[in-house]
Amino acid sequence: MASQTRRQLLTALGLAGGTAALYQAMTVMGHAADSRFSGPPVLSGARKGSKVLVLGAGLAGMLAAYELRKAGYSVRILEYQDRPGGRNWTLRGGDRVVEMGTPVQKVGFSPGNYINPGPWRIPYHHRALLHYCKQFGVPLEPFIQLNYNAFVHSAEAFGGKPMRYRDVACDFTGVVAELLAKSIDGHTLDQELTQDDRAQLKEAMRGWGLLDENLRYTSSVHTSTRRGWERRPGGGPDGAPVPSQLLDRHDLFKPGMWQSLAFFMNYEMQTTMFQPVGGVDMIGKGFAKQVADLITMHARVTRIAQDQQGVRVTWEHTASGKVSEETADWCVCTIPLSVLSQIDVQVAPAMKAAIGAVPYTSHIKMGLEFKRRFWEQDDDIYGGISFTSGEISQVSYPSYGYHSSGPGVLLGAYTKNMAGLDIAGMSPAERIETGLAQGSVLHPQYRKEFSNGVAVAWSRIPWSLGCCAIWSEESRKQHYRTLTEMDGRIVLAGEHASYLGCWQEGALLSSLDAITRLHKRAQEA
Amino acid sequence: MNSFILRALLIAGLAAFPVAAHADSPGAGGERKSDMQSGAEVYRHVCQACHMADGKGGKGAAVIPALASNPKLAISAYPAGVVLNGFGAMPWFNGTLSPEQIAHVVNYVRTHFGNSYTDMLSADDVKAMAGPVPHVTH
Numbered sequence: 284m285a286s287q288t289r290r291q292l293l294t295a296l297g298l299a300g301g302t303a304a305l306y307q308a309m310t311v312m313g314h315a316a317d318s319r320f321s322g323p324p325v326l327s328g329a330r331k332g333s334k335v336l337v338l339g340a341g342l343a344g345m346l347a348a349y350e351l352r353k354a355g356y357s358v359r360i361l362e363y364q365d366r367p368g369g370r371n372w373t374l375r376g377g378d379r380v381v382e383m384g385t386p387v388q389k390v391g392f393s394p395g396n397y398i399n400p401g402p403w404r405i406p407y408h409h410r411a412l413l414h415y416c417k418q419f420g421v422p423l424e425p426f427i428q429l430n431y432n433a434f435v436h437s438a439e440a441f442g443g444k445p446m447r448y449r450d451v452a453c454d455f456t457g458v459v460a461e462l463l464a465k466s467i468d469g470h471t472l473d474q475e476l477t478q479d480d481r482a483q484l485k486e487a488m489r490g491w492g493l494l495d496e497n498l499r500y501t502s503s504v505h506t507s508t509r510r511g512w513e514r515r516p517g518g519g520p521d522g523a524p525v526p527s528q529l530l531d532r533h534d535l536f537k538p539g540m541w542q543s544l545a546f547f548m549n550y551e552m553q554t555t556m557f558q559p560v561g562g563v564d565m566i567g568k569g570f571a572k573q574v575a576d577l578i579t580m581h582a583r584v585t586r587i588a589q590d591q592q593g594v595r596v597t598w599e600h601t602a603s604g605k606v607s608e609e610t611a612d613w614c615v616c617t618i619p620l621s622v623l624s625q626i627d628v629q630v631a632p633a634m635k636a637a638i639g640a641v642p643y644t645s646h647i648k649m650g651l652e653f654k655r656r657f658w659e660q661d662d663d664i665y666g667g668i669s670f671t672s673g674e675i676s677q678v679s680y681p682s683y684g685y686h687s688s689g690p691g692v693l694l695g696a697y698t699k700n701m702a703g704l705d706i707a708g709m710s711p712a713e714r715i716e717t718g719l720a721q722g723s724v725l726h727p728q729y730r731k732e733f734s735n736g737v738a739v740a741w742s743r744i745p746w747s748l749g750c751c752a753i754w755s756e757e758s759r760k761q762h763y764r765t766l767t768e769m770d771g772r773i774v775l776a777g778e779h780a781s782y783l784g785c786w787q788e789g790a791l792l793s794s795l796d797a798i799t800r801l802h803k804r805a806q807e808a
Numbered sequence: 809m810n811s812f813i814l815r816a817l818l819i820a821g822l823a824a825f826p827v828a829a830h831a832d833s834p835g836a837g838g839e840r841k842s843d844m845q846s847g848a849e850v851y852r853h854v855c856q857a858c859h860m861a862d863g864k865g866g867k868g869a870a871v872i873p874a875l876a877s878n879p880k881l882a883i884s885a886y887p888a889g890v891v892l893n894g895f896g897a898m899p900w901f902n903g904t905l906s907p908e909q910i911a912h913v914v915n916y917v918r919t920h921f922g923n924s925y926t927d928m929l930s931a932d933d934v935k936a937m938a939g940p941v942p943h944v945t946h
Contacts, residue, residue: 363869383866402832437837542836551832583869618869621897625870642899645857646834668835676838701904702838707857742858745868748897751831755942784946785831 320411323418324795326802329355333805336361336596336609338587339617340578341369342787343776343794345570346415347615348577351798359609360574361582361598363746367575368567369617370401370747371787374650374737375562382743388711391652391735395684396692398650399563400739401750402787403694404428407555409788411795412566416559419569426558427682429547430667434725437539437672445669445725446530451540453493453510454530457500460492468498502529543670551786558682566787584618586627589772613801617777617794619643621748630770637762641779643749645703645742649675649718651695652735656687657728673721674702690734695722699750707740714738752779767797774801831946847916850909855917858898863921870897876921884929885937887914892938903941907934 335351337344340362348358374380376392380400392398404426405412416423431449440446466472467485476484488494493506500506507513507526514525534540546552559565571578585606586597594614599606616623621643628635658664658680666682675696684691695718698706706714715736723729741750754763767780776790776797783789844850852861858872859865865874880886891910894900901910908931918925 383868383872384860384864404832539836546835549833622870624896639896642894643897644899670835670837672837674838676834697834698838699834700838701854704857705853708852708854708861740857742897743866745866748858748868748870748872753899754945756945757942759945782946785833 319792320414320795323414324350324799324802326350326354326799328806329802330805331355332357333613334358334593334611335613335615335801336594336611337577337615337617338584338596339363339369339619339777340367340571340574340580341617341777341790342371342567342570343778343790344369344615344617345567345574346791346794347617347776347798348574349570350795351615351802352574352577354802356613358574358577359611360578361584361596361609362578362580363583363601365580366567367571367578367580368564370750371564371567372401373397373399373562373564374739380737380739381745382740383745385740385743386711388737390650390737392650392692392737393652393690396652396681396690397562398648398692398694398737399558400648400650400741401563403558403563405557405787406551406553407557409786411791412788413557415791416566416569419566419573421565421569422560423557424560425682426556427666427680428552428554428556428668430664430680432663433667433680434669434671435540435543436670436725437537439672440534440537440540441531443724445671446540447511448543448669450510450527450530451535452544453506454500454532455535455541455544457492457494457506457529458532458535460488461494461498461500464488464492464494464498500529502526539670539672546670560683584626587614587616587773588627588629589614594772612772613805614773615794615797615801616773616775617790619747619749619777620752620779622746623775628773630773633765634768634770637766638775640758640762641752641754641766643742643747644699644751644753644785645707645740646699646750647696647703647706647714647738647740648694649696649714649738650692650736651715651718651722651729651733652690652692653729653732654690654734655732656684656691657732658691658693658726659685661728662726669725671721671725673724674698674705675718675721676702678722678725695719695736696738703740704742706738707742711738714740751785754784767793769800769804774798844909845912847912847914850905850913851916854901854905855913863917875917875923877923881918881923881925884914884918884925884927884933887917888929888934888937892934900942902938907931907938910934 334357337348337358337360340360344360348360352358374390375397376390376394378390380388433448434445435448435451436445464485467481472481492500493509494500504526511527512524513527516522516524581601582598583601584596584598588595593610593612596609620638620641624639664680665685666680669678676698679694681691681693706717715738719729719733766775774797776794778784778789781789781793783792844853859875863874863876865872888910892900892902911929911931911934914929
């Protein structure tokens, strides 16, 4: 459609149907979609010789460096660790995990197996991340998010026996449909709905919930077409299937059951989901390829000062102890607030207060390697997530290497909050034992097939002291805007400076926003 | 709220940490036994994650403060306030730990790790200090 005609059409729609109709039409036509990302920033014409110092070589820092160099700035990155990527991190055989106060763990996985201790999955609408993955040549593959054949387990329901997600989801739907249909027949909704609505809703419940002619949800061939069979359909004279029995409906209402169903309804959790082929750090490596020449590793920032002329950052080489100073016109600081709050930063008191007002999460991730992929071979589970009320919270199965006869690594724990703190306080061996004991409830094969494991406690990670920023309604209101505004010549970026916290997309959107404002300020200066 | 639901929420640690609606999140599970009574138990299952079994904290790009021989513990209201409200990277435990648990763990820390203060903090003292529980958001 030619742009003139298109604009005329949109204007006409806007006049006829108001902004809602206009917005909907624009969405269908590919504009005004839900992501804030509409393409990389078009920044150009930086003043000759103008210099930006980026602190932190995570995704936010590397993206800032990439785009600012393209805009004409001279850029340097200081990074505390000995690798770029930050929390974008993958563990493979031979890698070491160094925490504060925990014995060093050496990863014993077989070649090709890995675990992502930090970010691991990419929703289809995280457009900025998808854009740069494509641009930087990072191949993606599907991440299996929802698996109907995975387990849902709660110590409070079904005598502590794990149930298949499919059975819980189907029976919850059926029972709710039956109750709603009954309440229509019992006239309890007469005030809420017209007679026509009631008739239609009743039909909807019958079809949606697979109810029988008496509006009951029962074990039948009909319901088994959704929830599966006691004996599956086969060929030949004895091929007739046997319907499956329903779950006890009272236990369906226990929190661990419906919460697991609601989890996948979350906007950020909906399919399609992606992962980088070979480990999430392929993204960090893809970014690093663009800016590797700008990064100085082993640099611990100790002071960030500024005046009208520029910024001056003091840093210490973590290996040699040598202290250096680096000056620049501008600074993009992506250091997590957990660390930044302890650095001497010359910013306004309100900014200083904001930096100190954001605590960090205590996520745990555990990678367990087993001698064989019993979850596939014995349990028909290919990727996806099983939930448990145990401290490990979930087990997630690898979305790669299906049907391999070699050893496989699954995510044996992904948890946070109080459970995360409890596991963080354990020795590596105790953490793994916790993972094995609680995971055995889902998979009795655990003990026999276990080979080796690694457990990462983010609250003890020396370069981040936690995994993600925790915002409250109160701190958002009091501190968020201040935190994201430029303070003189310094601007902060990272997942903590976004409303998409704990996602790589949040780090990228924050970075793009920060450098766009920095560039504008630099042009005006 | 009936007691069953309240208990379930507490077990899941939802009082201060609801399932984040937006963050990459593990889901609703991850129960933590909420029957920690003594200060030693609370310390082992909660504080030790960062402050370490010996109370000496840690050092990386930033520092996890030591509780061992820390003069800031001289006045019990200081550690009680930090536990209630958080500090820097440390989250608040107001609403996650009970006033009793907070009093017990503060008393425990102030009488261990080389600290030997004799005055005791009570649950009522903690209650008097506690403000409203913050609401976690995305």
